Amino acid sequence: MxxxxxxxxxxxxxxxxxxxxxxxxxxxxxxxxxxxxxxxxxxxxxxxxxxxxxxxxxxxxxxxxxxxVPLLGRKAFPDLNGKWDGTLRSTWINPETGQPIDPIPTRITVRQRLFSTSVTLKTGESESHSTRCILERLPEIGRFRIWYSYNNDPIAQVRHRSSPHEGVAYLEFDPDASPDALVGRYYTARKTTGDIEVTRGTRD
Known part of the structure; x- marks a missing residue:
């Protein structure tokens, strides 16, 4: 906050x-x-x-x-703590097939405190940890965003094709349209982008 x-x-x-x-x-x-x-x-x-x-x-x-007092979540910022499950959809095109890769199953963990916020994103091949988070209110459209920069660390078995990298991403919450969903986008230092779609699993 x-x-x-x-x-x-x-x-x-x-x-x-x-x-x-x-x-x-x-x-x-x-x-x-x-x-x-x-x-x-x-x-x-x-x-x-x-x-x-x-x-x-x-x-x-x-x-x-x-x-x-639920009104505080709308006037200040909602409580997004917990685990969120869904997919990443990368814009990367496989040069061997000329086709995009399949959606990647993903789990996002949000740890939100009064004075700090962190985001962890985990897939089957890598894990990303936020290095800085910024909360943003968008009152004109009734939405909220977490902007964050991150470091990505792939598992050893895939580093020949997926190197460690940095990136930035945002997660957007619309309490009226989807009160249990986050959507967003990420941008990597490898010049790739993708979309994030997750739904709330558990609250920490």
Whole structure:
């Protein structure tokens, strides 16, 4: 959810948190030496303690809150945690046959936290792990996207024809049209692309 905030908001929050933390350290140091910490530093220490507790509670309990208040999934971002099963359809053409390859059975695992998101994609021949994820709201069309970059690591038996590579992809969620489906597209450093279609299996 952190990535939904604008850069200015993120920077402002980091600066304020850093300033409060510095004052809080000064307050702890003063109290340890049995000195007067001052009202501002004492308040900073209290705000830091309360803020840390609230962040920990929010990190642990946001999914419960999302289940109790479904509107949050539409106004902020939906809970997409879990395993999603389906297929990849590559645009790659086999030079020996001149035909595209068959759809590839695929499992995608989304691990979504309050401050981070990761995507793992696994097929019979390789596994991809996200290196960075960005959440995007598309309120004008009522959809949500996870954009991510990834590293792909094929199994040893196929590396003679499928080398490790990097790529970018997105997964799009439309709660009105398909509340249990993700569709998307990927682009690889090998100059190939493909479509992703998966449906929700289990929620983690």
């Amino acid at each position: 952190w990535s939904l905030l604008g850069k200015k908001a993120q920077v402002s929050i980091i600066l304020v948190a850093g300033l409060l933390s510095a004052w809080s350290i000064d307050a702890v140091y003063a109290l340890a030496l049995h000195k007067e910490a001052g009202l501002l530093k004492t308040l900073s220490l209290a705000v830091t303690i309360v803020g840390t507790i609230l962040v920990a509670v929010a990190e642990a309990g946001w999914r419960w809150l999302w289940r109790q």
